[in-house]
Amino acid sequence: MFSHKRADFGEDFLFGAATAAYQIEGGQTDGRGSSIWDTFSTTPGNVHNSETGKFACDHYNRWPEDLDLLADGGFDAYRFSFAWPRLIPEGVGQVNQKGVDFYDRLIDGMLERGLKPFATLYHWDLPSALQDKGGWLNRDIADWFADYAVMVHKNFGDRLETTATINEPWCVAFLSHMLGVHAPGYRDIRAAARASHHVLLAHGTAINALRAEGGKNLGIVCNFEVAQGATGKPEDMGAARLWDGIFNRWYLDGLFKGKYPSDVLAHFAPHMPDDFADDMAVVSTPIDWFGVNYYTRGLYEHAPERGAFPLRKVDGPLEKTAIGWEIFPEGLEEILTRISADYTDIPLYVTENGMAEIEGTDDPRRIAYYNGHLGAVLAAQKRGADVRGYFGWSLLDNYEWAEGYDKRFGLVHVDYKTQKRTPKSSYRAFQSLLTGANRSR
Numbered sequence: 001m002f003s004h005k006r007a008d009f010g011e012d013f014l015f016g017a018a019t020a021a022y023q024i025e026g027g028q029t030d031g032r033g034s035s036i037w038d039t040f041s042t043t044p045g046n047v048h049n050s051e052t053g054k055f056a057c058d059h060y061n062r063w064p065e066d067l068d069l070l071a072d073g074g075f076d077a078y079r080f081s082f083a084w085p086r087l088i089p090e091g092v093g094q095v096n097q098k099g100v101d102f103y104d105r106l107i108d109g110m111l112e113r114g115l116k117p118f119a120t121l122y123h124w125d126l127p128s129a130l131q132d133k134g135g136w137l138n139r140d141i142a143d144w145f146a147d148y149a150v151m152v153h154k155n156f157g158d159r160l161e162t163t164a165t166i167n168e169p170w171c172v173a174f175l176s177h178m179l180g181v182h183a184p185g186y187r188d189i190r191a192a193a194r195a196s197h198h199v200l201l202a203h204g205t206a207i208n209a210l211r212a213e214g215g216k217n218l219g220i221v222c223n224f225e226v227a228q229g230a231t232g233k234p235e236d237m238g239a240a241r242l243w244d245g246i247f248n249r250w251y252l253d254g255l256f257k258g259k260y261p262s263d264v265l266a267h268f269a270p271h272m273p274d275d276f277a278d279d280m281a282v283v284s285t286p287i288d289w290f291g292v293n294y295y296t297r298g299l300y301e302h303a304p305e306r307g308a309f310p311l312r313k314v315d316g317p318l319e320k321t322a323i324g325w326e327i328f329p330e331g332l333e334e335i336l337t338r339i340s341a342d343y344t345d346i347p348l349y350v351t352e353n354g355m356a357e358i359e360g361t362d363d364p365r366r367i368a369y370y371n372g373h374l375g376a377v378l379a380a381q382k383r384g385a386d387v388r389g390y391f392g393w394s395l396l397d398n399y400e401w402a403e404g405y406d407k408r409f410g411l412v413h414v415d416y417k418t419q420k421r422t423p424k425s426s427y428r429a430f431q432s433l434l435t436g437a438n439r440s441r
């Protein structure tokens, strides 16, 4: 079990678990439109075993059972995402009432079980119809996204505890347009530069639109990695600094300082949208809270042959998870205290943290992972970071994007053949921390 007590985190501290629509819902029916992940995953070579989210965890039908698992575990909150194509199948225009009905039932189900709804508007499943118009490369996406955000607010806003605009803008932009690992699978610096700006412009435009509708408790969720030099050589330390700029400071500086870091802009500048600097006031529109996703650190070395960004990640010596990420809880303390000291004093939530294993329901390594990172939260709080909550990734084993279903992040095991849910020992550890008991309904 964990070596912490719930009271250590503060009386109002929230514990939750997180998921995302495409990774768990399935339910490609009832008027849901196509998303870029439907097309990307069915394109050979993009996803392990060409696995798709067509059925996933069948959460579209099994959501009551999943909400019961959250309630039984003693969790206070549930971080979930709306599927844009389920609500507005073409991305703009006609609303799908069956999609509205689904999320009405889901959110009411959370409230009936005493679970605070922490919503994410966009967790990567862009409507294909918008991709057909250029997707994140088209500046108009800022208005498309803001209109979608207002639609969600008008239908559900009165019941949401918090609303995040975008989940992990680095993944939406750089991972998906520079590295090609995620949908839509571009490998193009011009596409990456434009998406890296438009994703933050869309965030700020939506925040302003939501404020105009009386929206409250608005934020964004960014992912962070502690970037360290593979050696102490200046060129390797420089490579780590550049990656810190690409992964961390592009978003922190853009969102909280209203300017992009010059070291990254030096590479992106020739490809940025015209007059992007005029957008920075919108990009840095004030928000109410900030979500921090953290998993690991990275070691980087100088790699002059690598073109636009002359760096390479190297294998580190620390114990690794099944997805190959080093286990480095100190990094979470570092990130939280850095954001709090250098960028903002608004409340922070750890909106994702967790680890992948391959299989099984007895997961002592995951218990140790969570215990270490919960300790990092406590350490960051002691150093002045206003951390208000922590969400384990993920409630369920689920569709791990380009990794398919093998990499299991769940507190609850899912047998994808039968859709049977089985709480893991890590779920029991949270249940014990949060309720003092090990039980299930």
Ligand SMILES: N#[N+]C[C@@H]1[C@@H](O)[C@H](O)[C@@H](O)[C@@H]2O[C@H]12
Pocket: 020, 023, 167, 168, 223, 293, 352, 393, 400, 401, 409
């Ligand atoms: N990989 N990995 C696990 C996890 C992914 O499943 C989430 O959808 C993302 O928000 C974030 O990348 C983290």
